[in-house]
Each structure stands twice: as C-alpha cells, then as structure tokens.
Amino acid sequence: MKIVYEYSHLGxxxxxxxxxxxxxxxxxxxxxxxxxxxxxxxxxxxxQGRMLFSPIDLNQQFLNGFNEKGFSEIRDTYTIEIPGxxxxxxxxxxxxxxxxxxxxxxxxxxxxxxxxYDLAKFQYFFNENKSExxxxxxxxNNLHHxxxxxxxxxxxxxxxxxRLRRHFPAVPVKIILIDVD
Numbered sequence: 001m002k003i004v005y006e007y008s009h010l011g012x013x014x015x016x017x018x019x020x021x022x023x024x025x026x027x028x029x030x031x032x033x034x035x036x037x038x039x040x041x042x043x044x045x046x047x048q049g050r051m052l053f054s055p056i057d058l059n060q061q062f063l064n065g066f067n068e069k070g071f072s073e074i075r076d077t078y079t080i081e082i083p084g085x086x087x088x089x090x091x092x093x094x095x096x097x098x099x100x101x102x103x104x105x106x107x108x109x110x111x112x113x114x115x116x117y118d119l120a121k122f123q124y125f126f127n128e129n130k131s132e133x134x135x136x137x138x139x140x141n142n143l144h145h146x147x148x149x150x151x152x153x154x155x156x157x158x159x160x161x162x163r164l165r166r167h168f169p170a171v172p173v174k175i176i177l178i179d180v181d
Contacts, residue, residue: 036180055109
C-alpha cells in the first residue's frame, strides 16, 4: 500500500516525527508492506462479479505487520454505572488494536461511524493518561471505490474533523489515507 495523504490534528504528525520517529517509521513500513490483492468477488448489484480488495485480507496483513513490530492491543475494562440508576454493567471495555510506547494505531476498513468511534477511543485513552498520540489508517476515496460498499474513506473523516475545528477529538491524531500501489 502507499500513503496518499496525511492529516495532522493538534500536532499529531509533528509529535510523532519529533518524539517518536522510530514508531512513525515502523507505521510507514507496515503500510508499505501490505499488498493490495483483489480476493473478494462482489455479489452487490452495482459491482456484480468484480474482484475487489478484501478488508479481511488487508486487516490480517496489518495485524501481522504490527505484531512483528512489537505492537499489541491495549484494553481498559471497567464497570458502567450511571447516576440515579441501580444498574451496574461489569466487563465493559475500550480497546485499540495496536499500541506501542503510548502511541495508538487503528486500521479502519469499516463504515464511517467506526472511523469516528476510533477517535473517541483515542480520546478515552488520552484522558486516562495511557496515550499521547493516535494514528488512524483509512482507505482514500479511490481505494474505497474498489472495495465493498459500506467501506468509508478518509477524506470524509478529515473534512468532518476540519469542520469540528479543535473541539473533537481533543487529542493529537495523525490520519493516514492509503491506496493500492
């Protein structure tokens, strides 16, 4: 895969470049090692029979690549209690797929709300003083058109963050848009 665009929110890219150059390079190395392969035959009306890029295959390649670089999952488990309610829900959790030295990384080939929820998880771990920067790796619009419908694209995410200005997320984030080589 190749990086076609990077967006820095609240100095996320700059923090990585200056304070975590090794991790920044490792993330780039993992991205460049992932091979876009058309493995999924579409059954959708508008793409019937076309071979598409498989989110399952891409996610597995990212998982293998990040694991080889020493990244691991971060999970925070807690009990949900809300004011005025006797209900207690134990075993709830927030989880990010890849973490190393307080840098969180999510790779998202899902629907748009999941991209936005990743930012909320970055905010949560930042507020808990368990992270400094989040990195969101998402397909660009061109790659999105070559995948199943429902997969979102990073340009929409960047556009929305720009409109929210500095209000959300209130954590440094680097968003990386990727495409096939």
